[in-house]
Amino acid sequence: MSVTPEVATPTPAATTAPRRVNGSGSVFGALVLRLHFYAGILIAPFLVVSAVTGLLFVSTPTLDRIIYGQELLVDQAADTTVPVSQQVAAARATHPEGTITGVRVKGGEWTTHVDFSVPDLVAAEKVHTVYVDPYTGEVTGQLTTQFGWTPLQAWLDVLHRDLHLGAIGGLYSELAASWLWVIALGGIVLWWRRRRAVRKLFAPELSAKKGVRRTRGWHGAVGAWLLVGLLGLSATGLTWSNYAGANFGLVIDQIKGGTPYVSTALTGAPAASPGAHHGGGAAPVTTGDPDGIDTAVTVARDSGLDGPVSIVPPADAETAWKVSQIDNQFPERLDSVAVDVSTGTVTDRVNLADWPFTAKLTNWGINAHMGLLFGVVNQILLAALALGLLCVIFWGYRMWWQRRPTRADRRAPVGTLPPRVDWRTVPAWAIIAGILVIFAIGWALPLFGIPLAAFIAIDAILGTVRRDRPETPVSPAPAGS
Structure with a gap:
């Protein structure tokens, strides 16, 4: 069976x-x-x-030295520098058009950068930068820059983004x-x-x-x-x-964790936001007297702002000069002061130590992402x-x-x-x-x-x-x- x-x-x-x-x-x-x-x-x-x-993009510091060495680097550093006002005057003599929107004094082997707002460049958020040897007061070159970057660095930044x-x-x-x-x-x-x-x-x-x-x-x-x-x-x-960045900004605003900025208003008005993380936004129209820049720098140095600094002239008679540390390589050098040059006093001050932790972390993270930190x-x-x-x-x-x-x-x-x-x-x-x-x-x-x-x-x-x-x-x- x-x-x-x-x-x-x-x-x-x-x-x-x-x-x-x-x-x-x-x-x-x-x-x-x-x-x-x-x-x-x-x-x-x-x-x-x-x-x-x-x-x-991360190779730009090396490429900039090769391509723009004449503009960015001095022939020989010395023990003393000429007054910043003379450096600005030399830049103005070379480039008489436009309004001075900022001066970056970097020291060491670096030239001083003097930025001019030119109508043809404002829409593109660019400026005309004249480079001056701080030890001799001689102009070393001129470039169209963006956010303080060389044309190559700005172009590679946009390519990456x-x-x-x-x-x-x-x-x-x-x-x-x-x-x-x-x-x-x-x-x-x-x-x-x-x-x-x-x-x-x-x-x-x-x-x-x-x-x-x-x-x-x-x-x-x-x-x-x-x-x-x-x-x-x-x-x-x-x-x-x-999109994600906009949502991140909303959260930071809600918890009041954004970067604080000094008030440059001599009448007690609140400080204006500087724009994007690159330092962007259209360059402000300024009317600062170049002679006052020496007083602004001296007061800032006496207040402890050593190293590379950015100097922004006042927009009008009711506005103070703004001097800020810009040494992104070392995260402790980011203090800012507002200076009334008529009295030689600091009218407002914001130290990195006073920043919310989220603002510090964001700044350090962005600088690390861009290869600037350390x-x-x-x-x-x-x-x-x-x-x-x-x-x-x-x-x-x-x-x-x-x-x-x-x-x-x-x-x-x-x-x-x-x-x-x-x-x-x-x-x-x-x-x-x-x-x-x-x-x-x-x-x-x-x-x-x-x-x-x-x-x-x-x-x-x-x-x-x-x-x-x-x-x-x-x-x-x-x-x-």
């Missing part, structure tokens, strides 16, 4: 349980893996552009900054789930044979070394982005970060290629997608909480929240469609086979 063998059928638990990913059966692990994969594939090109343009494409181009950099921290944190979570030891996080799998495992080892280990720097670049980059050390670290990020991205794409099917009947140009998250296994409360979090993030970081919501929605719809698609019945094997 023949016995018909029983065919085991999958239990409901077997059909609904989430697939194990990298040794974990959690939905969270599967979601992080899929999100990291898609973000790496789709956002990485924007990160490559950001890293390359950032690498170019928006590729010279305006508001549309600015979306690329904000998109990159909005997703960089997600990719970095997601990567370290996945790498931790594989290594399970802190010391192993920073070491590639050198014992692995050539292939995806070795590539993943370098991808994960170098990413771990770069994690803190990448998070810092993401956070500081977002502070002056179009000078060449900062620039080397940024260059290493940019090069490391490019390597990590390369290894990520290489893994995608190495994981491609190579069998004759299943060839593919790239690797397969990570398993899709089975949302049916996620509790309702977790989905509701996730939606609320996405909405909150979408408000704070629109170019992260909106793409994330779109990714989850599309992924869930595609998964539903594929589950509902009827399966082709499998023909039973012939008897005796």
Whole structure:
């Protein structure tokens, strides 16, 4: 008598349980893996552009010395300098047009910069700068500058921010900054789930044979070394982005954590905001007498403002001179005073020590992002970060290629997608909480929240469609086979 063998059928638990990913059966692990994969594939090109343009920008201090050495550097420093008023007079003699809007006295090997507001340049937020040797009083050159930067530095700054494409181009950099921290944190979570030891996080799998495992080892280990720097670049980059930066500004205003500024009004009027983080905004129209600048500088020096300083002449007779430290290389030199030159007194003062902590942190973060904090050390670290990020991205794409099917009947140009998250296994409360979090993030970081919501929605719809698609019945094997 023949016995018909029983065919085991999958239990409901077997059909609904989430697939194990990298040794974990959690939905969270599967979601992080899929999100990291898609973000790496789709956002990485924007990160490559950001890293390359950032690498170019951070090299500007060296390039400026080579290209603009005649304007920026003195032939030989001396023990004494000519009065600042004589330096300004020399600049005025060379460039009689325009209104003096500011003077930057840097000292050491650097020339003095005298800025003139010219009608043709105001709309572009630029000025005409005349450079004067502070030790001889001779003019060394002239340039059209922006925010105190050389033409090359200003051009590379715009290239890094928006590729010279305006508001549309600015979306690329904000998109990159909005997703960089997600990719970095997601990567370290996945790498931790594989290594399970802190010391192993920073070491590639050198014992692995050539292939995806070795590539993943370098991808994960170098990413771990770069994690803190990448998070810092993401956070500081977002502070002056179009949408996230505006929301950041609203929060800072609400908690009164913005940068305080000295009041230059001799009548007690409040101080005016200086504009963007670059020191931007159209140059103010000023009528200051160059002769008064020596008194302003002397009073400021006597008040403890040493090192490089910026001097802004008064806008009218009811306004004081403003003298501010501008040594961004050392974060403790950012004090400012307002000086009434008719009496030789300080009418208002704001020290860095009086800034809210959020204002200090924002200033230091921005200067670090731009390679200004601590000078060449900062620039080397940024260059290493940019090069490391490019390597990590390369290894990520290489893994995608190495994981491609190579069998004759299943060839593919790239690797397969990570398993899709089975949302049916996620509790309702977790989905509701996730939606609320996405909405909150979408408000704070629109170019992260909106793409994330779109990714989850599309992924869930595609998964539903594929589950509902009827399966082709499998023909039973012939008897005796």
